[in-house]
Amino acid sequence: MIEILRRCIHCGTVYNYQMSGYGAPEYNHSQYCKLCYEKICDTLKKVPVKFKKVLIECNDYTKEEIIEKVKEQEAIRKQAIKDNENDENAPINLKLNITRIYPPMWDTNDPSNRNIVEDITIDNTKYLYSYWTKTDEFILRKEMELDCETNEIIGPWREIKNRY
Numbered sequence: 001m002i003e004i005l006r007r008c009i010h011c012g013t014v015y016n017y018q019m020s021g022y023g024a025p026e027y028n029h030s031q032y033c034k035l036c037y038e039k040i041c042d043t044l045k046k047v048p049v050k051f052k053k054v055l056i057e058c059n060d061y062t063k064e065e066i067i068e069k070v071k072e073q074e075a076i077r078k079q080a081i082k083d084n085e086n087d088e089n090a091p092i093n094l095k096l097n098i099t100r101i102y103p104p105m106w107d108t109n110d111p112s113n114r115n116i117v118e119d120i121t122i123d124n125t126k127y128l129y130s131y132w133t134k135t136d137e138f139i140l141r142k143e144m145e146l147d148c149e150t151n152e153i154i155g156p157w158r159e160i161k162n163r164y
């Protein structure tokens, strides 16, 4: 657990912010003290959520097609890293091979049967897939945007990062 001192950007109170680890106090926020963040949360509870990300199981691709696309994207990424190895100003994602890790399940009867859990973005749609190396089980899900008012899926979820 890492705790640091922060100053609330609204009321100016100095408070402890728990950056990581379990057991964070309720209304733990990096920019607002407990009291201000509680007020923000109470206010936002009255504003309905209009859109949300949902995972939809699909069969857009077979296991073999996904494995092939993963290989293609890895080759492109490795080539980009090689092309930029001498460029000091290249962005970090072109200097390091960064992949997200998802915790897999374990086959306790046969440890050589590995569970692969990863994601891949194809044509602006993010897919999460899971399969076992020794069985045919394959689960493919995609991140989609749900319009909460109409309850309709309106397209792939677009991740838009806010910059501060």
Ligand SMILES: [Zn+2]
Pocket: 008, 009, 010, 011, 012, 013, 032, 033, 034, 035, 036, 037
């Ligand atoms: Zn405050």
